[in-house]
Structure formats: C-alpha cells, structure tokens
Amino acid sequence: MKNHNAESKTINSFLKKLMSLTILLIMMSPFLTNAQSGKVNFSGTWVMNAEKSTQPEGGGGMRMGGGNFVAKQEANLLTVDRTRTNQNGETMTTTMKYTLDGKESINTSQRGDSKSVAIWSSDGKTLNITTSRTTQYGEMKTTEKWTLTDEKTISIVTTFTTQDGDRTATMIYDKK
DSSP, X not given: OHHHHHHHHHHHXXXXXXXXXXXXXXXXXXXXXXXXXXXXXXXXXXXXXXXXXXXXTTOOTTTTTOSOEEEEEETTEXXXXXXXXXXXXXXXXXXXXXXXXXXXXXXXXXXXXXXXXXXXXXXXXXEEEEEEEEETTEEEEEEEEEXXXXXXXXXXXXXXXXXXEEEEEEEEEEEX
C-alpha cells in the first residue's frame, strides 16, 4: 500500500510539472511566434529612385538589379516580379522565387538557370541573397543585400562577381 501511495505521489508530481510546463509554453507562444515573424516584410510595388541610387562604374544598373519590381513575401517565400525594357524597347517581366529558410532556390530565365540562397541577418532586418549562374563566359555570382531603410524605402546593395572583378551598385527603391 505504501508503495502504491508513493507511486501515486510521483505521478501527481510529474503531472503537475507537465501541466506547469504546458501552461508556460502556451503563455510564451505569442512571443515565440513574434520572434519568428519579426523579420522585415519586403512586400509591395517598388519603383527605382535613380537619383538616390549609385551605379557601378561603366553603368550596368539594369543588370545590377535596376528596374521596378513587385515583391510578395508570404511565410517562407519571396517572389519578385521585375519589369524591364530590353534593348528593342520591349517590356519584359521576369519572376524570381526565393525560399527564406537558407535552402537553395532554382530560377529559370532567358539567361539560364540560377541557383540562389537567401539568408536572414541575425536581427531579421536584412536579407542576403547569393546567386550563381553558369554562362558561356563562366560562372557569375551576385550577392544582394536587401534592407528596408524605412517603411517606404528599400536599399538593395548588389555585388556582381565575374572573372573581370567585382562591381557594386546600391539601388534605392520607393514604395508606390
């Protein structure tokens, strides 16, 4: 009988601790959710501000990320629809999709397949996207650093790496 009472007390003690832990986790749940969702949201229609942007020497702004775009950020996916005018004056739209969990994303365009990895800064305020593409001229790498400087302004610093060296541009976009 004594053994049964001791077992019962142990089980009751365990259940009380489990219940306390469960209540604590339920109470902390909103804070944990906010910590994950504390990342910047880049969703919106963005228009390039040429006056505030800095082009690399020799130009190349359109290749370096210039042009207006629409970003949709949902859960673990960033979709970027970029509109550009080509050399023939035709308007073209390209869509790039990036997973926001550090896993590789593959996008296909007229220039071939590109492989990208998007990683958040530790504070969730900057998104770093590293992209590589193999072309007839060799491998090209691009690193983009997306930062929301305020509610209506985004800065994208792009470094384009080729066999001829690095070129960097800072493109500023205003929310439409």
